[in-house]
Amino acid sequence: MAPVPYKVGEHPDLPPPVSVTGPLAWLRNNLFSSPTNIVMTLVSVWLLYELIPPMLDWMFFDAAFSGENRDACRAQAGGACWAFIAERFRLFTYGFYPAEERWRVNLAFVLLLAALVPVLYDRLPARKIGLYYSMAFPLIAGWLLLGGWGLAPVDTDQFGGFMLTLVIGVTGIAFSLPIGILLALGRQSSLPIIRLFCVGFIEFIRGVPLITLLFVASTMLNYFLPKGTVFDLLLRVLIMVTLFASAYMAEVIRGGLQAIPKGQVEAAEAIGMKYWQSMRLVVLPQALKISIPGIVNTFIGLYKDTTLVIIIGLLDPLGIGRSSLADTKWTGLHNEVYLFVAIFFFISCFSMSRYSLYLEKKLKTEHDH
């Protein structure tokens, strides 16, 4: 075979040999590169083989999707009984919210999504107007959910299920960030009273478990307040959850603040910026960017902590699930309930985590080293 002629310096790029690219090579490099690796791969494959088919069978192929009660389910198939979740879906979603008023919850949810868009994405036409709407949203949602001014009033003890989780989670998240920023700045303040207050607050709240705070909110307050004082239980919970998350948030943001060299503040002062200007325009944008993973971590923690409200008698999805299991028609279907609630929480928390990754990538200004 005659060599293909080519000019000096113009040798064509040949594709890499099959042994270093393609699926086979990938398998060899990643799964079968050493004896340990080979053993690990085989064990993993065996585990997956043992676990996944029975799980799929239980969840889908052997599952019953309709039926009046547990026994009807079991008569149909040996797997999961999703009829239970289907029957209870509305209870899981709205809790004890009156049936004829549930459109208000739906509307509030749609408006929540609309309010999130301008906050989460900055490349939006007329974003400023959208942000004003987002700021007004808590009032609109409060009116929709609680009623008054033309809507039938609904007591907060009728809140429950996913709706309750969202109310507590969104309120906590929305208010803990600004309060946390203020606390973090206060902790570094040169004014002793402010600094002492912030340090005291943060250390006290961080030193007490959330469950204790909730318990205080739910029962102890009644001992202290004059008898007959009506102080809405959900409001107490919202305040406690927000304060709790704020204290953690403050420490996360303080970490970010400390990563900003002092020279930046000095430079800002040198060009005549006041304290708030230098914070708003120079320090905080950088500090918050650094703190994103920690902030989202706190958000996710807070969101999942909402399940603790069961001890004070509010029924979040987990609480609704437990109560539903006590229905004589459906007792014994624990796996279905816990799996269903787990999926809900996973979807919520995973989306938060993906958004934070997106934000980190978008805000990345340094070059990779």
Place this chain on the structure above:
Amino acid sequence: MRTTKIIILGAILALVSTITQASTLEEVKARGVLNCVVTTGLAGFAAPDENGRWEGFDVEFCRAVAAAVLGDGEKVRFVPSTGKTRFTLLNSGEGDILFRNTTETMSRDTDLKLTFLPVNYYDGQGFLIRKDSGITSAMQLDGASVCIQTGTTTELNLADFFSSNKMNYEPVNSETNEESIANYTSNRCDAYTTDASALASTRAALKDPSAHIILPEIISKEPLAGAVRHGDDNWTDIAKWVVNALIIAEELGVTKANLHDHCAAPGDNPSINRLCGTEGNMGAFIGLDAQWAVRAIDNAGNYAEIYEATIGPNTPLALERGLNASWKSGGILYAAPIR
């Protein structure tokens, strides 16, 4: 200056007026709703149905009290509680009354400052165990792991039973009944212990009930009763006599169906007349009107009707009346007369 004084005076007056203690009855009436502490969920006793409406034996007693006091059995706000939080919720004023399959004990009555209402269910603690374990008596449980709920009398009874029989056990704790059952079904414990009423329903709900047996020993007395907090005797009386009225209605054969026939006009039986309020006015003694018992019974019927509808032989729980039959038919359910 003067306006400041007036404002301060007004603030003090407002504070004083809120501190002045209203009686529980007045508070409930002003609020228009009865706060009733129930369990977060126990089959047959209290659990929300698919529409979020609470159903069950305990729930109907709450509704009966609300009907007597407020005239409407639906005017109840249910406060779900775990075994640990129930008494705190009642004592802090978050609940006005408690019906939460709660065992009456001396320490709860005295140390926890509760006043118990007449017993509405006589229970006892038993064991559920897998048949293939080969165990047929609780005396063979030495070294077994046992699933229990924390903060309950069953936890204490279990310790007493094992120590008095010089046996050892390993507790597997959980917060709610449902978690205990989940622990038991996933083989995390050898035996599951709770009140016999709950054991029967638990066994019926298991995948293969015939693979499990309830051991013959009943190791404790569990008189389940409602409760109110110390300090308001009138409220205690109201709650107590509503429970008694439901029991007495069964003794007298007054049911939801024939209630209005009996109570339309004074009849021949003075006991029924007093219950109906057509003879004398017993309601005045407890700060209610003469029709209080009629409304309580009209809610879900007398004791027997409530029992049959929620936990009786025709329900999935299938609990026989047993000890809980009226004293007239061989049980020990015996209420003081209304006179």
